[in-house]
Amino acid sequence: MEGAELAGKVLSTWLALVLGLILLPSAFGVSLGISEIYMRILVKTLEWATIRIEKGVPKESGLKNSASVGIIQRDESPMEKGLSGLRGRDFELSDVFYFSKKGLEAIVEDEVTQRFSSEELVSWNLLTRTNINFHYISLRLTMVWVLGVLVRYCVLLPLRFTLAFIGISLLVIGTTLVGQLPDSSLKNWLSELVHLTCCRICVRALSGTIHYHNKQYRPQKGGICVANHTSPIDVLILTTDGCYAMVGQVHGGLMGIIQRAMVKACPHVWFERSEMKDRHLVTKRLKEHIADKKKLPILIFPEGTCINNTSVMMFKKGSFEIGGTIHPVAIKYNPQFGDAFWNSSKYNMVSYLLRMMTSWAIVCDVWYMPPMTREEGEDAVQFANRVKSAIAVQGGLTELPWDGGLKRAKVKDTFKEEQQKNYSKMIVGNGSL
């Protein structure tokens, strides 16, 4: 009896604290500053840890250079320059030199595959999962690490789990209730309130610290918002600061319940799996959506898959054919506090969420950028590349022309033939053939 009473009291105080300190402020969009204090303590601890590691490591073994710099320095000169020099006439034995060198560079380090695994850190952030290069340094550091594990798994995880649970339930219940109302501006206002509150709760569930830059360029109604994709959390991060209409496939299970509830309160665009294959149907529905200026801006991730946040891959042209104003947004995570990249071949959704909830925090920067429209004489692909460059420059990411679909598929033949055509043009063009 006593045990149950005690447990009951603990639970109720716990819930009261959660309600007072987190839920209510989220509803009003106010921050009590608790997460700022947490972040400051965290940063100080990590700095201390880094200094200890630096002191503790002997000179010869040293710390490994981050793999993002690479093993080799690639020869970036274009094919013409690479082949010239030794070239006396049309075709030289030396051309094979150039291609074998390029081939070897590709084998040693290819730009594409490394984008589908998590970014490596320069210094350890006291999480076991990033500890590939670092060895035992000192007792104090290990103690801090153990303390970190305890804090993360025993204090933060239950708290975050509770918050996530409350957030999702509120979302489903709230949107279902709002969905009962007839269409009116009250309904829109209420649905915005519900969406924003629940997203803020979910973001706090991950200890997210988000900095929004250039809020004046926030996507307007009737536009399309385009962003680089790193994880499903991107959606949460963007919806915390504004309401969007989401586009995607209808899922089953928990996701399906959430989707069905959300669409009652405000018009998201969910497609059946079979409809996704029909590009014209998709384009038509999206065009209809943006034609209605009162509807919320659509949120699209043109890369089509999750990339590890060090680069931006090819933007699929489909989203850029719809027309309308494109509002680009760049999202950059700070990997020091937690790696947000979802490697879907390695982790399923549940283990991914678990990893997120046991990281220190999710820290990211969001830059809103001035709207762009397709210019005269520009086709969808060129427009897509222009937007991609803008996002890459703003977010400090490298730009790659490769298709994110390479995660699972092979290179298209058309791509392969490009390079060979260039080379053969060089030889035959110069010669008298």
Add this chain to the structure above:
Amino acid sequence: MGAAHSASEEVRELVGKTGFSSDQIEQLHRRFKQLSGDQPTIRKENFNNVPDLELNPIRSKIIRAFFDNRNLRKGSSGLADEINFEDFLTIMSYFRPIDTTMDEEQVQLCRKEKLRFLFHMYDSDSDGRITLEEYRNVVEELLSGNPHIEKESARSIADGAMMEAASVCVGQMEPDQVYEGITFDDFLKIWQGIDIETKMHVRFLNMETIALCH
């Protein structure tokens, strides 16, 4: 390359044999594991996972070079089925830049090794000569991607190049003299005095300790 002590002995051995530094070897080992899917050996199929390589017109020759017994120093002909990490490093070492601190004799030796690697790429039947057929084969592969170039053009390019090589190696030929093929010595003669160093090396970065900063 798991736990501490036996691994560092292996690494030291490899440093001696191939000339890479121990940091570079560890990085390359990680790449090896990535390519092989954590297996101890690599087969030809594993190279299909490198998207950048798909663009290369002579990719099949490059992949073949990795398994060529002559490059692996395991024989005078034939192909191995699979290679282990040491073999991988042996092939990589052909592309190491020529060290400026080496003496003249060693520099010549390195050059010869690199040219020999290239010779093997052309000489697919391992008979020690690059015949007209083999040369044509390489030119065709290089031009294979362009559907507008017919086989005839590729052949004439190869024939022209072969004649020029013959004139360098053998001098003026009698009208009924048949040029059998470029031997390795002829190959060396063609490249004499020409600096191939920058064409045939990959710049491996030196992993140095860097100061950590937030």
